């Protein structure tokens with residue numbers, strides 16, 4: 620059978636022609652089987668990732684319903700609302716996405732336990748599985764819907780996840796068993812629900828992107844081995860927090876803003892989606908630095924972003940794409956977590972620029988969290 624799209628492309632070569640469509644796209648399933656054959660993951664982890672990907676597909680459908688599906692707005696009853704463990708108002712889609720991930724993983728997620736940004740404590744799978752037994756040896760952590768503040772205005776949101784091993788001999792894991800440094804992650808990924816739905820994944824052998832083919836109903840490999848350029852002229856930060864920043868961040872951003880007239884000797888552009896998934900996806904695609912530093916507003920909590928649900932999985936993905944991830948004081952993945960919902964300052968993206976930000980932290984006084 621002729622691939623009509625491919626032949627149409629090849630009939631009009633030229634500098635503006637899109638790349639020819641592959642006539643034989645690689646599905647997520649086939650990719651994972653190839654990774655298993657290469658010894659990069661075992662069958663249980665492969666199936667666990669398939670379950671999470673299916674859940675993300677389901678969340679994508681829910682997000683896509685928008686105002687027509689009654690999924691926008693706050694969770695809870697009108698005027699009362701619902702507050703999560705983070706002290707943040709929950710959106711209906713925060714709750715829906717969390718429920719989708721819980722249900723998917725209770726029915727065969729190959730897990731011993733899971734933890735969610737939206738839940739006070741972790742949950743052993745024995746509490747939710749149909750037959751009351753753990754179904755595997757892994758621990759799954761997720762931010763079911765990242766960028767909640769963007770849901771109602773139709774801007775990209777996403778799901779972030781991280782997979783750890785359940786410690787040997789533990790069949791009913793508690794919160795303490797999840798407190799492993801990011802270097803212990805065996806897989807991490809996110810799914811962005813934007814103009815298209817893209818799943819970005821690492822099992823420790825590169826970072827790869829899959830786009831949801833809505834006609835086929837599955838994720839197809841669209842970028843094998845994402846690479847973040849080492850240098851950049853683009854930064855992402857919530858500038859409205861500027862007056863609350865500490866001296867190192869004040870100095871760093873002042874020099875970025877000074878551009879070609881300052882010590883950096885080049886002009887920088889700024890982007891801020893306010894959905895970490897979307898900002899990180901841009902950086903994985905074309906480079907840049909993403910930062911959420913410590914500021915006076917979040918200092919008591921240790922930072923704004925969550926170590927276990929946001930910073931660690933993104934740090935793993937970024938490092939696997941040749942980038943770097945830091946707290947400003949050290950490598951993100953080496954932080955020993957002290958709490959399931961711990962927060963942390965984040966600098967990640969192009970390795971050269973992350974090192975520059977870390978240097979400002981070394982040279983302009985210490986960060987106090």
Ligand SMILES: O=P(O)(O)OC[C@H]1O[C@](O)(COP(=O)(O)O)[C@@H](O)[C@@H]1O
Nearest residue numbers: 762764765766767768857893894895
């Ligand atoms: O409100 P701000 O300061 O722009 O913060 C935006 C940050 O908060 C987050 O939305 C937090 O995620 P949640 O929506 O999961 O709470 C990040 O995605 C994003 O980088």
Ligand SMILES: [Mg+2]
Nearest residue numbers: 762765766929
């Ligand atoms: Mg989030």
Ligand SMILES: [Mg+2]
Nearest residue numbers: 762763764765
């Ligand atoms: Mg969230």
